[in-house]
Amino acid sequence: MSNEAAEDLEDLYENAPCGYLSLARDGRIVKSNATLSAWLGFSAEELLKKRFHDLLNVAGRIFFETHFAPLLRMQGFFHEVALDFVTMDGTKLPVLANATERRDDQGDLLFTRITIFKAVDRRRYERDLVDARAAAEAARRELQALNASLETRVRVAVEERLRVEDSLMRERELAELREQFIAILGHDLRNPLASFGGGVRMLRREHLTPHGERLLDLMQGSILRMSGLIDNVLDFARGRLGGGIGLNIQSEPLQPVLEQVVGELRAASPDARIESDLSISTPVPCDHVRIGQLASNLLGNALTHGDQDHPVRVKAFIAQDEFVLWVANKGEPIPDAAMQRLFQPFFRGEVHSGNGLGLGLHIAAEIAKAHGGVLTAESSDSEIRFTFRMPLTPPPAKQVSE
Structure with missing residues (x-):
């Protein structure tokens, strides 16, 4: 193949009328074309620091995570998936995405290719249809309002009472909806x-x-x-x-619970190294299930975002009048701006981006708060450490029915 032909192929990839992405097995972007960079406002180097999820808005992340990612893993492809990208200046870019996996002869995933097409005109057409229907509905309602206004002159007192009753009914329905939502x-x-x-x-x-x-x-x-x-x-x-995270406080040995959490994560991540030092000589009054959930979230976060060449370390002990649990891993330092929002829901910064909804650290912080304790984060060139401290005199148990 001549140099001119090779240059044409490169130009076809970089300046194609659609965006191209190639993802590694862990979802990291390993290659993108100039068309997509122009659409999003990110350079190719900036895109290489991101994962595919980082390009989506919150609703798109949830929809992709719960619908299309499992479909892609099961059948190896999907077509014409409607998503919303977030550009560098924060604006929304509607797109359609097609994806296919590339596997080796043994069936192991090598990488995933994704093509991106702008869907602005299509979304605008859909919105125009919705607006047209809304205009027709508004006209119909206006006619109904004109007819109803003739009757309101003689039924003002009755309608006022109905409005009060309707408001009370909506409040009851909202309370029932809240309970049903949690029950579901x-x-x-x-x-x-x-x-x-x-x-x-x-x-x-x-x-x-x-x-x-x-x-x-x-x-x-x-x-x-x-x-x-x-x-x-x-x-x-x-x-x-629903009023906060419920606690079931019991004064029982906590070390077996933490050992089980470490064992489960070791089994789930056989290639990772977890070094544990659990020295809890006395029973700790707390909700043992919740503390296990907190430890699992912190360990899972460290395994996902830490340097795979270094072990994840976890230590738990009693220090004076408080229980201390910390999880540390080697990794790229967390920027100061990200540290300020680390425990907010749905937040995943440049360094701590990855799969999931961004709720793990938020839930861990809420569990710590419910126990009267605190969860803090420290980041340096040598390690990233999350530390949970809880007084040994816990708050009163609070039950929340499921």
């Missing part, structure tokens, strides 16, 4: 997920091909991931709608 998250989503998990465990007893085993591993990972998402969203809903 707590039960209706957990039950089918438990059935899926049981089915996967039963299938593992069968004789399967290596490809079947890999599919089961993907399904099991999706189940664990969805279970964590449900737990985090449930706790977030309780914190915002």
Whole structure:
């Protein structure tokens, strides 16, 4: 192939009428073209520091995480997925995305290719249709209002009473909706997920091909991931709608709970190293399930974002009148601007970006607060450390029904 032909191919990729992205196995962007950079306002070097999720708005992240990412892992492709990118200046860019996975002869994922098409005109056409329908509906309502105004002159007192009753009914409906929302998250989503998990465990007893085993591993990972998402969203809903995270305070040994959490994460991440030093000689009055959840969130965060060549360290001990638990890992320092928002919901900065909804650290901080404790973060060139401190005299137990 001549140099001129090679240059034409490079120009075709860089200046194509659509955006191109190539993702590594962990979702990091490893290649993009100039067209996409021009649309988003980020240089190619800036895009290489991001993951695909970082380009989406919050709603797009949730939709992609719960619908299209599992579909991509199961069938290896998806077509014409409507997403909203966020450009460098914060504006929204509607797009349509097509994706396909590239695997080796053994079926292992090598990378994912994604093509991006602008959908501004299509979205504008859809909005015009919605506006047209809204205008027709508004005209119909205006006619109804004109007719109703003739009757209101003789029924003012009755309608006033109806408005008061309607307001009271809406408040009751809102309270019922809040309870139903939490109940759905707590039960209706957990039950089918438990059935899926049981089915996967039963299938593992069968004789399967290596490809079947890999599919089961993907399904099991999706189940664990969805279970964590449900737990985090449930706790977030309780914190915002249901009166806070409930506690069941018990004064029992805490070390077995933390050892179980470490063991589960070691099994889930066999290639990672976790060094634990758990020295808790006396029972700790706390909600042991919640403290286990806090430790799991911190360890999972460190395993996801830490340097894979260095171990993740976890230590728990009693110091004077407080319980201390810290998790440390080697990684790129967290910028000061990101440190100020680290425990906010749905926040994932440049360094701590990745899969998930950005609720793990927020839920961990809320659990610490519910126990009368505090969760802090320290970042330096040598390590990133999250420290949880809790007084040994806990706050009164608060129960929240599921």
